[in-house]
Amino acid sequence: MKLLDALLMSFQAILGNKLRSVLTLVGIVAGVASIIAVMTAISVMQVTMEQEMSVLGAQVFQLQKWPAGGFSTPEERRAAMTWPPFTLEHANAIREQVETVDLVGAEIWDFGYAVEYAGESTNENISICGGTPEYPPNNTHYVGLGRNLSPMDIKSARKVAIIGFAIGQRLFPFVDPIGKTIRMDGYKYQVIGVFDEKKSAFGGNFDNYVLIPVTTYLKSYGMIDPRGFSRSVNITVRAKRPELIRDAQAETRQVVRRMRGVKPNEPDNFDVYSSESMIQEFNAMTQGVKAAAFVIGIIALVVAGIGIMNIMLVSVTERTKEIGIRKSLGAKPRNILSQFLLEAVILCNIGGVIGIAVGFGLGNVMTLFTEFENNVPLEWAAIGILFCSAVGIGFGMLPAIRASRLHPIDALRFE
Amino acid sequence: MAVIPEIKETTLSLNAIDKTYDMGVEQVHALRGVSLDICRNEYIAIMGASGSGKSTLMNIIGCLDSPSAGAYYLEGENVAAMSENQLSEIRNRQIGFVFQTFNLIARASIFHNVELPMIYGGIPRGERRRYAEEAITRVGLNDRIKHKPNELSGGQRQRVAIARALVFNPSIILADEPTGNLDSRTGGEIMGILDELHAAGQTIILVTHEEEIAQHASRVIRLKDGEVESDLRVDDTDACIAPSESLHLVGGATS
Numbered sequence: 001m002k003l004l005d006a007l008l009m010s011f012q013a014i015l016g017n018k019l020r021s022v023l024t025l026v027g028i029v030a031g032v033a034s035i036i037a038v039m040t041a042i043s044v045m046q047v048t049m050e051q052e053m054s055v056l057g058a059q060v061f062q063l064q065k066w067p068a069g070g071f072s073t074p075e076e077r078r079a080a081m082t083w084p085p086f087t088l089e090h091a092n093a094i095r096e097q098v099e100t101v102d103l104v105g106a107e108i109w110d111f112g113y114a115v116e117y118a119g120e121s122t123n124e125n126i127s128i129c130g131g132t133p134e135y136p137p138n139n140t141h142y143v144g145l146g147r148n149l150s151p152m153d154i155k156s157a158r159k160v161a162i163i164g165f166a167i168g169q170r171l172f173p174f175v176d177p178i179g180k181t182i183r184m185d186g187y188k189y190q191v192i193g194v195f196d197e198k199k200s201a202f203g204g205n206f207d208n209y210v211l212i213p214v215t216t217y218l219k220s221y222g223m224i225d226p227r228g229f230s231r232s233v234n235i236t237v238r239a240k241r242p243e244l245i246r247d248a249q250a251e252t253r254q255v256v257r258r259m260r261g262v263k264p265n266e267p268d269n270f271d272v273y274s275s276e277s278m279i280q281e282f283n284a285m286t287q288g289v290k291a292a293a294f295v296i297g298i299i300a301l302v303v304a305g306i307g308i309m310n311i312m313l314v315s316v317t318e319r320t321k322e323i324g325i326r327k328s329l330g331a332k333p334r335n336i337l338s339q340f341l342l343e344a345v346i347l348c349n350i351g352g353v354i355g356i357a358v359g360f361g362l363g364n365v366m367t368l369f370t371e372f373e374n375n376v377p378l379e380w381a382a383i384g385i386l387f388c389s390a391v392g393i394g395f396g397m398l399p400a401i402r403a404s405r406l407h408p409i410d411a412l413r414f415e
Numbered sequence: 416m417a418v419i420p421e422i423k424e425t426t427l428s429l430n431a432i433d434k435t436y437d438m439g440v441e442q443v444h445a446l447r448g449v450s451l452d453i454c455r456n457e458y459i460a461i462m463g464a465s466g467s468g469k470s471t472l473m474n475i476i477g478c479l480d481s482p483s484a485g486a487y488y489l490e491g492e493n494v495a496a497m498s499e500n501q502l503s504e505i506r507n508r509q510i511g512f513v514f515q516t517f518n519l520i521a522r523a524s525i526f527h528n529v530e531l532p533m534i535y536g537g538i539p540r541g542e543r544r545r546y547a548e549e550a551i552t553r554v555g556l557n558d559r560i561k562h563k564p565n566e567l568s569g570g571q572r573q574r575v576a577i578a579r580a581l582v583f584n585p586s587i588i589l590a591d592e593p594t595g596n597l598d599s600r601t602g603g604e605i606m607g608i609l610d611e612l613h614a615a616g617q618t619i620i621l622v623t624h625e626e627e628i629a630q631h632a633s634r635v636i637r638l639k640d641g642e643v644e645s646d647l648r649v650d651d652t653d654a655c656i657a658p659s660e661s662l663h664l665v666g667g668a669t670s
């Protein structure tokens with residue numbers, strides 16, 4: 001008997017008993033949909049997360065005093081408190097001494113200010129960034145209107161500002177902001193540019209900050225922060241080419257270790273991170289959630305599989321007479337076996353395909369209300385189909401064997 | 416070349432067949448020491464009271480069931496020695512069953528029902544279509560080929576069953592009370608078809624308890640309590656010449 005003939009027979013049986021088929025499908029659809037929905041949701045978050053964490057371009061890494069990933073023990077925190085701050089001298093040294101880098105920027109952040117213009121004011125949720133002309137390329141956030149910071153702005157510590165897109169919309173709905181004077185924390189700045197819009201799914205405030213020259217910032221706010229610590233800048237470094245990023249990191253570390261007096265056998269007293277390293281940390285975090293969803297999905301599928309086995313067993317009993325007829329016509333045990341097995345596998349896969357579609361839909365529901373981009377992880381569709389086939393074979397086997405072993409006469413006499 | 420007398424070789428041979436059903440407390444002896452030789456193109460009616468073992472005998476001849484004792488040779492081969500797969504092939508190629516209750520697959524079309532033995536026989540699609548259409552035409556149902564069994568009358572259903580039984584050109588057609596569920600006129604039509612098949616060279620064994628039906632056959636075997644009560648030839652044209660070993664080998668080429 002050819003596979004095609006066996007397939008046609010199984011389809012006939014499935015269509016011939018729609019209610020049973022639908023009941024069988026429900027379990028599989030639920031199991032597959034739940035696992036695919038969770039995986040899709042994670043994947044949606046992950047893709048968006050990776051995009052957002054790629055604020056540092058692929059060629060860029062950052063040096064900072066405080067570890068980006070936080071501390072895992074209080075000892076680490078106490079040790080880090082004693083580390084010296086980063087200053088503009090470090091940035092200059094890297095720029096001069098490391099061959100493999102081209103852009104070296106410095107930035108320093110503070111949060112919770114209001115920006116005012118012509119009697120209008122934003123909420124007190126604006127961040128200030130003291131930065132350098134390298135800020136836009138190193139953070140892949142570009143100036144859409146007006147101009148970037150210039151070396152002269154830095155050198156002379158000019159009171160100029162590039163404002164975020166949302167600030168522009170809020171304070172300058174009808175007039176060109178360029179050349180206007182805004183007021184922030186008691187200081188006046190002349191607007192020289194407006195950033196491109198950069199929405200964030202995670203509620204980041206990429207449209208709600210003001211970039212001013214780092215020198216202007218330090219002149220206004222001083223080298224010591226309100227808690228008595230020396231202010232430390234973050235240094236962003238761009239390798240000349242993406243494949244040089246590891247060399248660039250290694251050379252930069254050597255230069256910085258030397259400047260900060262780290263002995264050869266001591267660990268770094270600063271943190272180096274890149275987008276890649278952040279994404280790795282996020283992935284490590286989601287592994288647990290994924291594993292849990294996977295286990296739950298498997299349990300759901302096993303439950304569905306047991307349901308399928310039950311329904312197939314009932315179906316074998318219901319169709320005992322048919323099996324007898326087929327045997328009287330010369331069906332071999334393996335023909336009967338493959339017919340029932342195929343039926344289970346096809347049923348499972350119909351359920352699987354529906355479940356995958358439903359799962360993709362559910363997993364993407366949140367993209368309707370948020371800035372997350374929708375995403376269809378096709379590898380999970382493939383895994384889903386594989387698992388459905390396995391469930392079909394695994395749980396269809398016992399009923400199929402039972403059907404194939406029926407004695408022809410006993411089966412024929414069954415009413 | 417010398418004229419060789421026409422030899423009818425034995426198609427099947429039963430030797431002291433017993434069939435006992437073990438019902439726990441008692442044993443039912445459905446067949447006791449049944450011996451029969453049946454030749455190619457014989458037309459046999461098996462008669463007997465209800466419970467006399469007719470169906471049991473048919474099932475054993477059709478390789479659906481196995482005897483408790485005795486030997487059964489079909490086309491010279493020992494059926495007892497066959498595997499389940501070989502038995503399936505025998506049922507597929509050598510035997511055509513026609514049952515009292517038709518035993519069609521309800522949700523499949525007439526065409527698919529008739530095609531089914533050939534699917535299990537591994538016949539390619541195109542040939543299957545041709546043979547199935549031929550068989551369906553032969554029983555006069557070519558205008559119902561796409562219908563389902565429940566859209567047909569009892570007589571028409573039995574014709575489908577006959578088409579299905581003869582589609583693979585079997586050695587024997589076994590018909591267990593084929594007219595039992597039909598009125599006498601429809602039953603007569605079915606017998607007409609069987610007569611035609613016999614005239615075309617088909618070996619037929621049929622179970623009935625109606626004398627009128629049995630008269631279509633050329634040999635009548637009566638069973639009583641699982642034993643052969645009588646075995647009468649109505650006319651001698653189909654009579655066997657008991658084959659010797661060597662003649663049997665000549666005939667063996669057809670199996």
Ligand SMILES: Nc1ncnc2c1ncn2[C@@H]1O[C@H](COP(=O)(O)OP(=O)(O)O)[C@@H](O)[C@H]1O
Pocket residue numbers: 436438443444445463464465466467468469470471472
């Ligand atoms: N599967 C079975 N189990 C037990 N007894 C059976 C079975 N099949 C037939 N019999 C018994 O064997 C005897 C012969 O049955 P059967 O061959 O069907 O008779 P007939 O076809 O002549 O009416 C009956 O007594 C019947 O009850």
Ligand SMILES: [Mg+2]
Pocket residue numbers: 469470471
């Ligand atoms: Mg009977």
